[in-house]
Amino acid sequence: MSTYSQSFASPTSEADYVRIDAGQGGGEAAGKAREKQSNDSHVGIIIEQRKETPAPAYYYGGQKVYRERKFRRRHADTETTEDPSDTNDAPIYPEDRPPARVAFSKADPKERIIYDNLMIYIILGYITGIVLVLLWYLLHHRRESAELNLKWFLIVLLGLLLLIIFYSHSTRCVGILALTLMCSYKGRALLVAFAFILATLGPVTNIMRNIEIVAQSLSCGQTLLRNALTPMHEIMGEPVYVVEQAVYTCLSQVRKLMERLDAVFHRQEVAIVQLHAGYKGCDQWLILEQTFFDNQMGSPHDRCLGASTIGMQDCMVKFEKNQSICDLKERFAWFCENLKDLPSFFDIHLKEQQQIVDQVFGRPLEIFARIRAHFEVSITFDHSAAPNKERGELLSDLDQRIALELEQQTKHLLLTYIWLDLVIITLLIFIFVRAVHFRMNYLGSDNYRNFYLTKEFYAYNKIQLINHVNNALPLRSAERNTYVKLSSFRLVSRELLYVKRSLVFLVIISLQLFIICIVDYSIFWMLAIMSFHSHKTAELQPPAYTKIVIRGGGLIGDILRGLVQAFEPLSKNLIVDIQHCLPLPRPPKFLRYWEIMMLCILAWCLLFWDPYGTRLRHKIMASMYPQNASVRAVYLHRCLLLNRDNFIKFARRKARSLNYYYSENSVSKYLEIYRAKLYKYGILWLFGHLQGQELYYMPCKADQIGLCKM
Numbered sequence: 013m014s015t016y017s018q019s020f021a022s023p024t025s026e027a028d029y030v031r032i033d034a035g036q037g038g039g040e041a042a043g044k045a046r047e048k049q050s051n052d053s054h055v056g057i058i059i060e061q062r063k064e065t066p067a068p069a070y071y072y073g074g075q076k077v078y079r080e081r082k083f084r085r086r087h088a089d090t091e092t093t094e095d096p097s098d099t100n101d102a103p104i105y106p107e108d109r110p111p112a113r114v115a116f117s118k119a120d121p122k123e124r125i126i127y128d129n130l131m132i133y134i135i136l137g138y139i140t141g142i143v144l145v146l147l148w149y150l151l152h153h154r155r156e157s158a159e160l161n162l163k164w165f166l167i168v169l170l171g172l173l174l175l176i177i178f179y180s181h182s183t184r185c186v187g188i189l190a191l192t193l194m195c196s197y198k199g200r201a202l203l204v205a206f207a208f209i210l211a212t213l214g215p216v217t218n219i220m221r222n223i224e225i226v227a228q229s230l231s232c233g234q235t236l237l238r239n240a241l242t243p244m245h246e247i248m249g250e251p252v253y254v255v256e257q258a259v260y261t262c263l264s265q266v267r268k269l270m271e272r273l274d275a276v277f278h279r280q281e282v283a284i285v286q287l288h289a290g291y292k293g294c295d296q297w298l299i300l301e302q303t304f305f306d307n308q309m310g311s312p313h314d315r316c317l318g319a320s321t322i323g324m325q326d327c328m329v330k331f332e333k334n335q336s337i338c339d340l341k342e343r344f345a346w347f348c349e350n351l352k353d354l355p356s357f358f359d360i361h362l363k364e365q366q367q368i369v370d371q372v373f374g375r376p377l378e379i380f381a382r383i384r385a386h387f388e389v390s391i392t393f394d395h396s397a398a399p400n401k402e403r404g405e406l407l408s409d410l411d412q413r414i415a416l417e418l419e420q421q422t423k424h425l426l427l428t429y430i431w432l433d434l435v436i437i438t439l440l441i442f443i444f445v446r447a448v449h450f451r452m453n454y455l456g457s458d459n460y461r462n463f464y465l466t467k468e469f470y471a472y473n474k475i476q477l478i479n480h481v482n483n484a485l486p487l488r489s490a491e492r493n494t495y496v497k498l499s500s501f502r503l504v505s506r507e508l509l510y511v512k513r514s515l516v517f518l519v520i521i522s523l524q525l526f527i528i529c530i531v532d533y534s535i536f537w538m539l540a541i542m543s544f545h546s547h548k549t550a551e552l553q554p555p556a557y558t559k560i561v562i563r564g565g566g567l568i569g570d571i572l573r574g575l576v577q578a579f580e581p582l583s584k585n586l587i588v589d590i591q592h593c594l595p596l597p598r599p600p601k602f603l604r605y606w607e608i609m610m611l612c613i614l615a616w617c618l619l620f621w622d623p624y625g626t627r628l629r630h631k632i633m634a635s636m637y638p639q640n641a642s643v644r645a646v647y648l649h650r651c652l653l654l655n656r657d658n659f660i661k662f663a664r665r666k667a668r669s670l671n672y673y674y675s676e677n678s679v680s681k682y683l684e685i686y687r688a689k690l691y692k693y694g695i696l697w698l699f700g701h702l703q704g705q706e707l708y709y710m711p712c713k714a715d716q717i718g719l720c721k722m
Contacts, residue, residue: 185636189447195625200615202439204521207611209432214604215532221598222535227414232593277380288373295366312351320344454633458647464498468645484652498627507623522612532600539597546594
């Protein structure tokens with residue numbers, strides 16, 4: 013038979029000791045208890061009430077703990093084997109389970125020390141191996157960049173973490189608790205941080221790349237226009253009519269190019285204007301509804317005064333004999349005074365919202381107008397052959413500024429990525445710190461989150477019921493909102509409060525991630541549609557013309573040939589490749605969308621699993637520290653009974669203090685007292701003698717408690 017005893021600080025002044033016998037055999041008391049519970053439970057619990065002098069005490073975790081000095085190890089180099097049945101007084105704070113030891117003789121203390129510190133040697137050897145590998149790669153630095161990567165680093169750290177977790181019973185407990193803490197708000201924050209990293213590497217980066225493509229396309233269009241106008245500017249210095257006609261021809265080709273670009277912009281503007289018209293129609297309808305409602309209902313202040321007038325009239329009708337109590341006009345006027353500042357029941361900022369919507373829809377139109385302004389060219393003939401170099405320098409500076417701005421934005425993304433990595437590392441550390449904190453509080457304080465009804469609680473309550481002492485079950489209606497069975501799916505009020513607080517956070521985060529993905533796909537879709545329709549447009553070809561060919565040589569032939577070449581149209585040199593500057597957007601990574609969605613779904617699942625994760629941690633601690641779980645069960649059982657006694661006491665005191673000066677007709681008072689007594693004695697005669705407990709009934713008023721015997 014294996015037995016252990018547990019001492020604890022009871023709610024009363026006495027020191028109570030609990031002996032829990034598990035297994036088979038072990039005394040007459042254990043045999044009787046086992047015979048009574050053979051059909052109901054597999055665990056027998058025997059309660060022995062003894063008054064003894066407590067051992068010297070100390071504080072741990074805010075709770076007074078008694079330890080017995082006879083359990084201290086007398087010799088450090090020798091091992092003792094004791095009968096568990098003789099250990100009647102064990103400490104309330106369970107020590108870590110010692111690892112299984114091999115029996116060594118006294119002649120080999122070195123082997124014993126090595127075996128005791130085996131895990132320490134393994135961890136030190138693992139760290140030494142990592143250092144040696146890093147030194148080897150330091151000498152062979154060429155292979156370092158190819159083989160040493162983040163994946164290798166994470167695998168090495170994971171192996172070291174597993175070795176540290178398997179070091180002792182305490183570290184194993186902390187490791188298991190850290191896994192279950194992934195269901196808590198820190199685990200959800202970790203998943204959200206991973207989702208934001210994926211959003212930074214996927215949709216946000218793709219948005220920046222597509223914006224860069226748009227900027228490069230606009231810059232290319234300006235460069236293309238500049239290259240088309242440069243030869244024209246050189247020829248405009250010659251006062252020749254043919255040159256002027258050639259310039260006009262070139263301008264006509266440029267206008268065609270602008271018309272094609274304008275057609276693409278026009279399609280976008282039509283869609284934006286239609287959406288704006290729909291929003292504006294909705295706003296006008298809301299304004300009409302507001303006007304109609306205000307005309308029908310009036311202002312909130314007038315409505316309040318009208319309701320008060322109707323209420324006073326109804327009061328006067330009901331209380332015709334005492335109409336003075338209905339004269340509450342001044343109070344209603346004071347109550348309705350706060351509604352004077354409200355002009356309407358509707359939102360007073362409706363017009364401001366309409367202005368914001370107008371600005372949102374007007375901004376793309378302004379951008380398109382600016383783009384058209386870049387393509388507007390005015391040419392004047394000043395008959396100067398000197399080229400304008402300033403314009404070319406300005407355009408080259410524009411390209412450099414665009415590249416510099418995009419590079420700066422990319423650096424901001426890199427800083428965001430590093431910051432999110434630091435957040436993830438911090439959250440991982442906090443998860444382990446939280447696991448250590450939970451373990452210390454669970455072992456150091458019997459009152460720490462002790463509102464779950466465990467199997468130890470039911471076993472202890474069953475023994476109490478067998479011994480005809482106290483029964484804490486079933487729970488009352490008020491207690492069901494605080495205490496719940498550990499394996500139940502029902503959530504108590506405090507657990508629902510935690511879920512509601514995290515619900516708002518997850519809604520905001522999910523909405524942000526959804527907007528990022530929508531913006532990424534919307535930019536890609538807009539640029540893809542623009543590029544698709546522009547690629548279907550035919551290239552700008554020079555118009556057909558009749559070419560004069562002069563054959564033959566000699567001086568006259570060369571002169572005629574030069575004249576013909578001078579009067580040939582210049583449009584053949586103005587071929588514009590518009591497809592070269594069309595934006596080719598970078599497609600979004602739909603796999604990133606899927607990963608972000610899965611992380612969000614997992615975070616939502618963990619949100620609803622959070623209360624059950626807390627219960628799982630209690631089960632883990634109960635399985636790893638059964639002695640402490642039994643003490644917590646006894647503590648919870650006694651707290652339940654103590655709270656019930658205090659509830660009736662405090663309720664009577666409160667009723668007496670609130671209604672101490674309440675007066676009533678003495679005849680009806682004593683009649684009600686006698687009726688309550690007869691009712692009480694009737695209930696006791698029917699049920700009280702069967703239960704052996706006193707029933708509490710308080711039908712009389714609070715000022716009569718002294719006369720009513722409870």
